[in-house]
Amino acid sequence: MSNEASYKDKKVITIGIVRELTGLSERQIRYYEERKLIFPERTPGGSRKYSFADIELLMDIAEKIEDGVQTFEIRQEMMKDKKKAEQAKLRKKMIQGQLNAQFGIRKA
Template identity: 45%
Template sequence: MGDQVRRNMPLFPMGIVMQLTELSARQIRYYEENKLITPARSEGNRRMFSFNDVDRLLEIKSLLERGVNLAGIREVFEMKEKGINQMPPYYKKEPSEADLHKHLKKELYQAGRYGKTSLIQGELSRFFN
């Protein structure tokens, strides 16, 4: 039995998946309603999740925490299915400290350049002596 077959085997009931992902049953059902996941069903019509389903739920949770909406998550998954594993540039991670410093310095410079006072200039000027 190959690894991919094992990862697709429906093994976990909803309760175990809730513990593994720290998502509520309602959240998991919502992602299923929006066709982000498709768990298998048992003879009793209970949802059964595979390792891949759990991984996908964890990825959904991570993307939501980074501010990506459901349409964006769907787009990310479509890109992965097409073999494009790179995140679109508009889903960048949090900016680094250096990026923030550069952006704030630029804002201060631009505000002073055009004779306008930035709303946050007084607060930020203490960082750029």
């Protein structure tokens, strides 16, 4: 419950491999970053590093762009989704708090 995403989210893939895996051009991949849709990490030397999750995200982005959606709209959607996910997490945490209050601490 804290490790299963260890491979999917680790930023270890350079842009050339991402290009092969997604079929996008490096220009496109960098542009989506410029538009705040994707957030690669960097090596000490400055090379971008992506995760498998980033690759899937890039393919979603590319599909939307093909459908005529503009980058700022995609960003808005993503922020909305992110907010929803955070709220869901919060709700879950509150329910857990209720349970702990009523039935005692089960975690330790």
